[in-house]
Amino acid sequence: MTKTPQKYNYAVIATDIAIFTMQNEQLKVLLIKMKKAPYTGSWALPGGLIKGDENLDDAAERILLDKAGLSHVYLEQLYTFGRVDRDPFGRVVSVSYFALIPNSGITPKTSSEYSEIAWFSVKNLPKLAYDHKEIVQAAIQRLQSKLSYTNIIYGLLPKEFTLGELQTIYEIILGKKLDKRNFRKKILSLKLVKKLNRKKSTGPNRPAELYCFTQSKPQLVDIL
Amino acid sequence: MTKTPQKYNYAVIATDIAIFTMQNEQLKVLLIKMKKAPYTGSWALPGGLIKGDENLDDAAERILLDKAGLSHVYLEQLYTFGRVDRDPFGRVVSVSYFALIPNSGITPKTSSEYSEIAWFSVKNLPKLAYDHKEIVQAAIQRLQSKLSYTNIIYGLLPKEFTLGELQTIYEIILGKKLDKRNFRKKILSLKLVKKLNRKKSTGPNRPAELYCFTQSKPQLVDIL
DNA sequence: TCAAAAGTGTTCATGATACACCCATGT
DNA sequence: ACATGGGTGTATCATGAACACTTTTGA
Incomplete structure (x- = not known):
């Protein structure tokens, strides 16, 4: 068994996280405004690439910490999105997560990677980059159903x-x-x-x- | 944005499928006996690598057809397993699926890739390669819970x-x-x-x- | 004293559980 | 005739649903 890129098709593994909180009697999700083409100016879920020596859950935690300054929150794997054309960059498979955080009025700060970060009511989402709309919808559905049979x-x-x-x-x-x-x-x-x-x-x-x-x-x- | 393997960590994307059926009043799962090192002779779930131009679900269907000769069966994404060291080959992330098939007495045939293929009662599994034990357990759990709230x-x-x-x-x-x-x-x-x-x-x-x-x-x- | 959210029990309807006997067939 | 799994109804119990008034406080 050899590592021949032509034979084995490599892909980039990313993770995108739907981070929810409650604010003003609304369920809100955290979005960032992207700087990178071709989605410059679009809103998207916080996410990032998984490192070669990093477990999936660890990557999700790292991104949660880096992009939102959060740790020790409820975090669970949601679903893996891998449509061939989901990312214009190339083949990127996204292992999505969803996270819940208490409303502490946190407004995470922007960074070099994105120009803005903000909470949006799930009732009033902007257009989202990639297939992130689908991810958010899956996350909301999971959240709704889990509320009724878990704590x-x-x-x-x-x-x-x-x-x-x-x-x-x-x-x-x-x-x-x-x-x-x-x-x-x-x-x-x-x-x-x-x-x-x-x-x-x-x-x-x-x-x-x-x-x-x-x-x-x-x-x-x-x-x- | 450039495709620089050093910067972006690529991984191989695989899929492994827990295929269930009922036989002799037992819940059985389909396993193959591997030829490849370092798991030569070990039993494992049927699986394979996802192609560069293939959606995840399509890959799962292809493997179901190739390895077990099955199509049009119940198939759903289960969970994504990505522990760094889960495959001695290198970084392989497995998007696992589970499938249900009616008991038609099918005994799929062997191929060049594996030396044997057989149904095993979930009550009496052999030692499994990789983290496949974990995948089977997750699949059984999902199956059990879905039986009670779906058809x-x-x-x-x-x-x-x-x-x-x-x-x-x-x-x-x-x-x-x-x-x-x-x-x-x-x-x-x-x-x-x-x-x-x-x-x-x-x-x-x-x-x-x-x-x-x-x-x-x-x-x-x-x-x- | 008024407005606004907190707190508290009972009745009723529905669905879940427990339970035992006769039926149709092949040998 | 007997052994085997198929098929059926009722009584009881537990849980979910509907429902309205009093309490405490700040303004």
Whole structure:
């Protein structure tokens, strides 16, 4: 067995990451404005090439750190996109990931590789480079379905939160209203969260109890 | 942007396919015995390299046809395995797939690339080359979970089958007994199958009604 | 005192589970 | 006649769905 490029068809392996957060009652995804031709000025998912001595997951983590300054967030492999013509540069196979981060008001900064970086509501996306639209759609769908049978929503919330905030996130991502009493009954019966016995005042209304998650590892739970 | 191998790290893209069928009341996976070093004599999943001008799904279909003589079967992308050291040959990223085929007693033939090909019960697998054990496990897990929320079991059954056969497959793959009456009630209420008004005699017992699927496209259905 | 979100139980409908006997056939 | 798998219905239980008022606070 020899390494003959003519015989074995090499490809560039890239990874693109759909990074989600909640802001202003909206599900948002992080996009960067590209400098490189032929997509100069287009918005795209943060991504990059995988190094020769780098595992796929490590590459995704590195890119998350480099482009968004994030680490220790929920990250999972999504799907691999490899249409022959998906990148005008040549054969590039993208192993896509999706990540969840709590809304900490982070606005990652620009770098030499891209001219702008910003959060976009998934309801109002600009035109995206490559097949990134498809990737975002796949990520949203995965997120929606995983919300109903796992506890990964913890990835979108800060350490402390109220049950109202929790419910709102479900409602926004799933795109439907939930009954407050039934929702609380379910969440509490699953013992996913515990009461901190502290309250959060948010305005001219009754302060809400603060809760935290009892688990911060992904697990299967029948939520909705 | 230039194609400089030193700068952009190229990798070989492969695909490996976990092909499942039911035989003798067992879930089986198709394996080949390798000729190539350093895994000479080891069993492995059927797989191959993706060509430069070939989409990922097309490559998987091609390999399914070449190695197992199969086409028009249920096939879905599973996961992408890319540990740096997963292949002693060098950097090979494997986009794995899983496929379901009806038990037609097919025993695919050997070829120049491998010395043997055979079905193995997933309960009794030999040692596998590369990280193929991990791939098989991921495939089984995906199959198990998809059985309960989709109709993909149609991929494992012939055109005509009895409800008893259908139930047995569920029981084997899920690893638990199901109540006959409840199972039939559920399957029939979902209108996934229709009666053919023909019977199948299988021995010294009452002949069973034959059914066929009403759909042979994957769809979400709440089965179990 | 008013507006705004938090918090709390019960009833009802639906679906899941448990369960046992007769039927049709080949040997 | 007997052994074997096929086929059928009902009662109970658990879970999900619908639903409205009181509480606490800041302005």
